[in-house]
Amino acid sequence: MDLAELQALAEQERSKRKSIRVHCCTSTGCQAANSLGVKENLDKAVEETGMGDRVEVVGVGCMGFCGRGPLVQIDPMDTLYEEVTPETAGSIIHALNGGTAEPVQGDSQHPFFARQMRVVREHSGKVDPERIEDYIALGGYQALHKVLYEMTPETVVQEVSSSGLRGRGGGGYPTGLKWATVAKMPGDQKYVICNGDEGDPGAFMDRSILESDPHLVLEGMAIAGYAIGATHGYIYVRAEYPLAIKRLQKAIQQGKKYGILGSQVFNSPFDFKVDIRIGAGAFVCGEETALIQSIEGGRGNPIPRPPYPAEKGLWQCPTLINNVETFANIANIIKRGAEWYSSIGTEKSKGTKIFALTGKIRNNGLIEVPMGITLREIVEEMGGGVPDGEVKAVQTGGPSGGCIPASLLDTTVDYDSLIKIGSMMGSGGMVVMDKETSMVEVARFYMEFCRGETCGKCVPCRTGTVQLYSFLTKILKGQATAEDIEKMEALCYMVKDTSLCGLGMTAPNPVLSTLRYFKEEYLELLKQPQNGKVPV
């Protein structure tokens, strides 16, 4: 396929589009609420009413407002229907002819939508994830064509560097720098790996991207392959994401069919094949060195760095490993330019970030916001605040992050500000807690998670998480003394400073941040003195 053919295909697809597109979400969240039944009845109603010449029903990916699914959205009117059932679905189609639609109509101007800035999720909920043609119609794969025919690998790396993009997998490592490092490593064989392990409890940003717009990720990986000199990519997805895996498989096949993936991409000398590897759902397999071991067929244990994967990664070859959302930013950076991209966000954190907003909050779901927005804007305006209550804290960064008290809600969301207040961006979980929530319970919840997910290789993490969990349990049972809190805090620092990989290094964060901001809750739970003495 060449550029003219690509553009012709896009044009042809666009002209085939009906004037009214009814988008029905078929992602995991809405499917669980029977959106496939909804879609079936929408199709039926179109047939019954004989509107097939101007109306088409399209199964699409996630629209973000998952708490209110199944969602149906209609273009070009931009009407949104929430909690649609198979029974009420038909009325939506009839309404196009002047009837009344039964399902609740959502407000697409609500701050939950209006305050978003959709770069990565631009086409999520609009594009049919199972048809490459639909992706191409929206300008897909033009960035890949552009790098192959108009740019050298060096200029691609340069473009990504100057966009200021930082890794979305949690650490925030500058993506351009990582690409430049792998590109400069000697060696004929290099690999690209896309990290779709997404093990944080409550996070589903990456799943949503893979389910809603898989070609966007594949395009980013192929561009990376060209930039660093790799001809083989792996995408590592956890087994708990069957729909994402199915859609990726389909997307890879379709890419090969059009000559966009595989040998001689767009008739150029560049080859790029992508294989899927399925993880068994261990959180630690999201850690890059463990993930590489897992792809190689070994036990998913982290290994000491250096050497970093950029130097010695998969099968000992230089390897670029980036997160799903990181790759999903690439095509846009190439298409619209680094300058455009770096105009979004703060000085040191560019672009947008997707969060999974959950917890005690009115509007749950996925949001994509520009870096630099405040937590208050997200929680109060977009999320609509706590139903009948007050925000007490916001947890970001999952088991590696921390709890931010309501008094710090004006903190801006960017890598460095969040670290400064003892939390972190993480992969994008954001849990809102109200006054009823016990912060010690929260700390114990995350510690229980880490205790169960530590690989067990290194002493501080394997044994430390067990001991920290038992300190927290003792406190919650009202059996602890002030000395226990001191011991626990000392152990937190030890585990943080001495663990082998990021899991152990960050596991104490939820405890340390709650100790920092909510110490009184710990103290209230201490064993009460009797006759002026603390019982032993």
Place this chain on the structure above:
Amino acid sequence: MSVKTLTINDQPIAIEEGKTILDAAKEAGIPIPTLCHLEGVSDVGACRLCLVEVKGINKLLPACVTQVAEGMEISTNTPKLQEYRRMAVELIFAEGNHVCSVCVANNNCELQDVAVEVGMDHSRFVYRFPDRGVDVSHSQFGIDHNRCILCTRCVRVCDEVEGAHVWDVAQRGAACYIVSGMNQPWGEVEACTSCGKCVDACPTGAIFRKGTTTAEKAGDREKLEFLVTAREQGQWTR
């Protein structure tokens, strides 16, 4: 080959490029406690006892897997390191069932030695008293999982020196245990050549020769030397 110069605890040292901080310390006679390190097999950096401070780096570095670099200023015994090491040893003691007085390796145990070295007299953490199994199905040897500290030295020596790969780690976190064959009793694992290298490699009394009783594991420890040169001399079994 080039040579790097560096200091450990202010003592100047010159050592070949590619060597580790642990090699450098050994050469200079500076003690750094270790448990998962075993001369002759690959290093995994798991026990974290060998962590050292390097000036200008805000992370602690494991001496066993960190290569020397020109001008490094290394400290091996700062108060912080002493405290962390002691905690690590306490954590190991609290995790398993380490009762020296009735152990085959008493007086000949690297864990015991390290505990003495870091001055551990009790554990500030609760003893877990786990209920782990003992496997004595092998005709010559046994493994008492209660005394295992998961250093994986047996796993590596069996895989890298003997080439049999009888051992591996099963499960994760606190549930981890050293597994033989396809999770079979040791005696039923056909790959086992009964070479006894794992007995020598084990730093505690977890893997032992049958018939040894309290404090009798002594003799085996001397054969550790063998492991270092085994591969070079092609002595695959003995």
